[in-house]
Amino acid sequence: MITRTASARYEGFGKEGKGRVSTQSGVLADQPYGFATRFEDAPGTNPEELIAAAHAACFTMALSFALAKEGFTDGTLETTAGVKLEKDGDGFRVSRSDLSLEARMTGIDADRFAAIAEGAKADCPISKLLNAEITLEHRLNG
Template structure:
């Protein structure tokens, strides 16, 4: 299974503007740029999208862990905070901090902690944040 998203950028790093589109159409030409990434202007940014992906992936992974244990959550609410820090001349994403609040009938704290830990380690986005990244680059003008 493959899912894709497309970023289109025009202009310089600080003054340029970009648009993000996802295969599903949930994002369609959504604006992003320096101002949405570093100045909290309206629009999205890569870190916000990573945070949404990590929160969603982890929460779904935990739902499957619970299902395997014969349990069902009434509600799970996960916040992911992705941290972008200055790193020399650039920036580095240094962490994704997950905070979970869950209403799960019939589970004790030890089992809850165990299943949440398994979900955090095994959700595909957690694995991606530790994965090898590949790049195929083509220059269309010289």
């Protein structure tokens, strides 16, 4: 079992509070987050952006490994994830993650590629983590 960690610190409360988020690897180190980075356009990050990055990376890697298992050795996969935060009663919830994939590879037909991509979407650990609708749109260029 692998455990990865991240930490968050929030000083002050509500809209006036300011946070910092860091990851074990150091790739994020005291990155700012707060109301303005989550709901407005202030510089910094937010939980949904981090989830989107994690989902895009996880799915793309899962697909890469699935294609390698099928004997494919060359190509490029580019995925964007759009994570939607919406009102839920008095709070909010992440309701969906929309994956958009562009693949450049040869030697595979569109139906086979779609089946492998759907399998990767279902098997990706971040997909399994999310309690949200997950969609996948893909384009295969040979």
